[in-house]
Amino acid sequence: MANPKLFQMPFSKIYGLYQQKITKKQRSTDDLDAIIMWLTGYNPTELNRQxxxxxxxAEFFDQAPTINPNVTLITGTICGVRVETIADPLMQRTRYLDKLVDELAKGRPLVKILRH
Known part of the structure; x- marks a missing residue:
């Protein structure tokens, strides 16, 4: 399941794709940033530096201050694969982020996306 090509992509490019996806659905970049910071533990300054x-x-996730312990509450499918069953930790974190961005784009309230 590992995808070295994906892991070598610049995070800023992936972030731009996420921005395009959510702004088409009238969601804000602030909401996107909140999701990323919730998942990774980055603060706004650290996220902007990244x-x-x-x-x-790969470096973005490796350098993340702390992955939120509530990630286990993220369930469902992304790209036809259940996120909770992905064995590779880096791929799983990537798909967790994809899942959260999908939920944001589908209009789910931020308070529900950030599983507390």
Whole structure:
């Protein structure tokens, strides 16, 4: 399931794709940032630094301060695969983020997306 090509993509490019997806659905970049910070533990300054530097997706997750312990509450499918069953930790974190962004784009309230 590992996808080295995906993991070597610049995180800023992936972030831009997420921005396009959510703004088409009238959701804000602030909501996107809130999701990313909830998942990874980055604060706004750290997130902006990650976006400004040539950081790959793999490096972005490797450098994350702390992955939220409530990620286990994220369930469902993304790309036809159940996120809770993905064995590779990096791919699972990537798909967790994809799932959260999908929920945001589908209009789910932020308070429900950020599983507390």
């Amino acid at each position: 976006l400004a530097e040539p950081v790959t997706l």
